[in-house]
Amino acid sequence: MPDTGAQRVLRKEDNRFLTGRGRYTDDFNRQGQAYGVFVRSEMAHAKIKSVDTSQAEQAPGVVAVFTGKDMEADGVGSLPCGWTVTDRHGNPHKAPPHWPLARDKVRYVGDQVAFVIAETDAQARDAAELVAVDYEPLDAVVETGKALNGPQVHEEAPDNLCFDWEIGDKQATDDAFAKADHVSKVELVNNRLVPNAIEPRAAIGEYDPGGDEYTLYSTSQNPHLLRLILCAFVLNLPEHKVRVVAPDVGGGFGSKIYCYAEETTCVWASKKLDGRPVKWVATRTEAFQADAHGRDHITTAEMALDKDGKFLGMRVDTIANLGAYLSNFSTAVPTYLYGTLLAGQYKTPAIHGNVKAVFTNTAPVDAYRGAGRPEATYVVERLVERCARDLNIDPAEIRRRNFVQPDEFPYQTPVALTYDSGQYELALDEALKMIDYRNFAQRRQESERRGKLRGIGFSAYIEACGIAPSQVVGALGAGVGLWESAQVRFNATGSISVFTGSHSHGQGHETTFAQMVADKFGTDYNNVDIVHGDTGRIPMGMGTYGSRSLAVGGSAILRACDKVVEKGKKIAAHMLEASVDDIEFDQGTFRVAGTDKQKSIGEIAFAAYVPHDFPQDVEPGLDETAFYDPANFTYPSGVHIAEVEIDPDTGETQIADWVAVDDFGRVINPMIVEGQVHGGIAQGVGQALLENTVYDPDSGQLVTGSYQDYTMPRADDLPSFRVGMTETPCPHNPVGAKGCGEAGAIAAPAALMNAITDALGTEDIQMPATREKVWRVAQQRLAPAAE
Amino acid sequence: MPTVTMTVNGQQVSRDVDPRTLLVDFIRNELHLTGTHVGCDTSQCGACVVHVDGTSQKACTMLAMQADGCEVATIEGLAKNGELHPMQAAFKEHHGLQCGFCTPGMVMSAVDLVQRNPDPDEHEVREWLEGNICRCTGYHNIVKAIQHAAKEMRG
Missing domain, CATH: 3.30.365.10 (Aldehyde oxidase/xanthine dehydrogenase, molybdopterin binding domain)
Structure with missing residues (x-):
């Protein structure tokens, strides 16, 4: 096995988790916060004839009750599918709307029908029981193998077919089978799973009427992407007025990638309540019902x-x-x-x-x-x-x-x-x-x-x-680019802050990324702080999924480090009175090639922020941003x-x-x-x-x-x-x-x-x-x- | 509203509570000790394990009123004078945690195991952990950590 200098160092993030000082979304409480509870469909498939909220509205502590009609009146959009698949006949997949609160039909047990907000969580739960939904039940289909012949789930999708897609060469494959000596066959079920991160999803939506700004605290694997979807597709908000914070997140496994109905509704509801923060925390039952499932x-x-x-x-x-x-x-x-x-x-x-x-x-x-x-x-x-x-x-x-x-x-x-x-x-x-x-x-x-x-x-x-490579996935129908960004900032006193668009929810980025940067600059990994999970602090990001954090996010960090070194060389050349081309960098030291004249990166960083003796054509500061798009x-x-x-x-x-x-x-x-x-x-x-x-x-x-x-x-x-x-x-x-x-x-x-x-x-x-x-x-x- | 009084991490606390308040909500919302987590609603996951009068309990399965007069210890009270408890130190040393959400309950539960059985074998550790679910680690390093901590705690 090649020697990579890999090191089994202990995790920087562990102490806070081990002492109960982690900060997960449900650990945040905002001034004046109210509590939201969703009324969910008990039917697998039904027309909503009416939603009577009058009794719930009268219940103790209730602040408001919202339904799909309120969202519709406000022009709230559909939760989008961000990847267009083209079927074997060249047509895009069927894309029926997905309203955050159901409008005329419910289509699965757990579908959101109403949102009850009250002074306390218990009051909201009690009042949610009082929302009376009059359903007209419809036949339902839940089995994968029966869907094509089952009751129709969406008017837009006959035979319940979203798309019929193919890949590879059918003729060549048929020819291969024609000349085969033997054919083996399997019939397989890939069972449906519920991801079950142990931290249930949660959200706090908070609107600030003063600055017309929104903050969403959310259990997200990708706060920037969540902000993009929320702003561009669902709530039609200006992206620069929205901050998404994904603090410590207790596991994701994919289920916390998505822009869901619940966090969307919390943000929208806070605006409706003129800035009152609205908190929602999923019960485990809700997680089973309404987290995105896998496989099947x-x-x-x-x-x-x-x-x-x-x-x-x-x-x-x-x-x-x-x-x-x-x-x-x-x-x-x-x-x-x-x-x-x-x-x-x-x-x-x-x-x-x-x-x-x-x-x-x-x-x-x-x-x-x-x-x-x-x-x-x-x-x-x-x-x-x-x-x-x-x-x-x-x-x-x-x-x-x-x-x-x-x-x-x-x-x-x-x-x-x-x-x-x-x-x-x-x-x-x-x-x-x-x-x-x-x-x-x-x-x-x-x-x-x-x-x-x-x-x-x-x-x-x-x-x-x-x-993934953005051009490739774009050609295949992706609605987003899949680069990653990083900002590497030397502080004046020599410590390093790294801002990454990757998000850690168990993967240990605060340690691995710090090791990588410390290795590059020849410093201790405790001298490097990894900042993630806040669109207000990190320039941009695409988040963590698809085993991409080190390969894509880590590459962006290394690219930003390279830019720091390049700038550092210019500063060192000035200070050492040498040509930039003669400056070598290794393990935190800038050296004039073939001499013992050198400056540490700490000295260079200090000079960058206290630029009394500084090259005229170089800007002060040592703070570089890079975007990396994989090849x-x-x-x-x-x-x-x-x-x-x-x-x-x-x-x-x-x-x-x-x-x-x-x-x-x-x-x-x-x-x-x-x-x-x-x-x-x-x-x-x-x-x-x-x-x-x-x-x-x-x-x-x-x-x-x-x-x-x-x-x-x-x-x-x-x-x-x-x-x-x-x-x-x-x-x-x-x-x-x-x-x-x-x-x-x-x-x-x-x-x-x-x-x-x-x-x-x-x-x-x-x-x-x-x-x-x-x-x-x-x-x-x-x-x-x-x- | 009735008043409950208990000692939490060595300090006496007294609050008026809605009688239906669960111990875990009391700890999190009244005392703002948010290290004790809620991961399910059927007393299965164990993220909320604390010690009540010295033994591990699921704080979601007790009313705050049932802990009236009790000694309660939460994860925040385990480290002493800035020194991690041997169980916490072993979890760190052996990478027995990833996202950290199940960790406080896991650690509190493991401390109780070692109090009862100072030298548990792998099978005993795995059986004991029936009531604590972790989705990140596959338990491999948790089991290792607990056995090392037990050794440390035996001295």
Whole structure:
């Protein structure tokens, strides 16, 4: 492994979290604040005949009750979908409006119908009970597989079809299948998940009539983007009059990317109340009902192979459930973050993918940790494992035969992406060694002796991260650019303030970014402060998602550091009476090349703010801003291997071992990176074993609406993980980093399900492989043949 | 409104409260000790764990009035004289926290575990943590941190 100077230093942010001094949105209370509670639809699909707010308005402490009609009268816009997907016939996707408060219909259980504001939270809750909504119930459809023939959710979308999209060459793929020696096929359900950051969403909207200014405190992963959407699309506000503060945020996993109805309504309501701050904090039940959900695909996939197990072509048909309304980036997830990853790590020459995205009477679905890439990896890696089993080829060997080789980069896949780098076999070999693959057969026998079923499963994943080159995503329909910005300011006394548009909600940016900057300037990382999460302090930003913070945000920081150095050289040249061209910079010192004449960056910074002896053509100050737009996606990759032991009598799947070998490019803080991998795997294990979002097919009620019904992975559901790394630096960004936040969640479900199906000896089980399902399958397999 | 009196982090406090006030809301809203968090509404997540008379309790599952006359300790009271408690120090040392939201409840719960079982093995730690949900860490480093803290606390 190359020496990168990576350092396992402890996190700067930890002390405040460990001592209860973190500041999350609900910890803020504004002068004169009132409390808002949403009245939510109890129906999956219904016409709103009337909303009677009169009793609620009379209840103790009530300040106001607002409905969709009030917002309509005020000209409030629709929550937008920010990515236009063009269907296979060249038409844009169907984009029905999504009003922050429902106007004439409700379309899922949890849809916002009214907003009750009172002096206290309890009074608002009590009064919300008194809002009488008269519904005319309509038939509902919640199941992904039934949406195309179900009751129509939106007038604009016949057959509930949002778009019918394709990628790849259909003819070439058909030809590959025509000449195949063998075809393997899988049918897969990618279960719907609720992201479940432990901090529920919250917002405080505050209007200042004096300056005609708005402030929104919000649990956001991307405050600038939230401001942009809020201003440009929904509330029609001038962007320079709106400040969005996203303070400490207790986990996001994608669910806090979006501009939601609730924070929008808080900002609007504060204006209606002439500046009274309005606070809303979601209950966990509301989080289940109204946070953007993740995944929810059903897929049929086939692979054409020659007799040696070489992949010739792959065909994938997916139905993706987008829920009742389009969340901000929902359309991009099952298309450009999914279809483009169907090549996996393999040289499959022809691929065709078709995705039908459908509306249903369920909560909107959008990016959740991995976003499209876990779904793609699940399809590819379940299918590859199936191929190995069908052809009786070792699962490691079939992958090896089809991997893109290190000398083949940049590698153009048949599904649009150009992979930049990777050493797939290296990671596989390392993982095989770590899990002691050679002796697996022995371990399996040993388990059998104890009446247990042992299985092993592989997942060799690739993801496209560092989202993303603006021109590329613009051409694909994105409504925004996906650069990042950073400002690096030397203060006069030599400390450094870094303002980044990336947002940390667990990732440890305050440490990693500080390490990177400290390394650049040869100072201690405690001398560097990372400022994030406030549009009032940070020039611009696009936020944190798609494993982009270090690869894109970190690159912007390094670019700003470079500008600081360039300016510092001019100042040093003046002070050292040398030519700028002769000044060298290293580890915080400017030196005249070949001499011992030097100035520290601290001296230069002081001179920049006390410019008594200063070059005439240079402005005072040492404070530089950079924007970085990536040249390509980054392509983290790796191999996870899961080994399980199943008790056929109880259906319990015990994870006997888990190894992960990931390639994230350059690593700054291995401790933090390993933590990201652990957390990602846990979410992937949750998906494969435990978690499922269930709507009742008849009533459309959310059955799994609390932690008593939705099985979150707990400490005793999980093993310890063994994490290894290979390091192939990203060739096209200055950090060399690829991103690590999503890998675990992308890799894990396929590894675990491959292991479980290996142990059970049947493919016939869908996620989540709960104890009951595993027990039923195991009993069937073990039962003596019918008489 | 009835008056409740309790000792919180060593200081006696007295407030008039709406009888339905939960202990967690009392701590957060009346005492402004916002380190104790609310992550669910079904007593599952454990973000609100505090100590009441020395043992861990979910503060969302008690009325403030039920804590009348009790000794309550919150995360803010754990570090002494600016020194992290060994459990806090171990969470930091072993990267047992990411977003920090579940952390106060996790730490308060873990301190109670080690009071009851000074040398818990991995399985015992994992079983104990049933009542605390973390979405970030996968628990790997939390388990490691608690075992190291236990060792430290045994001296």
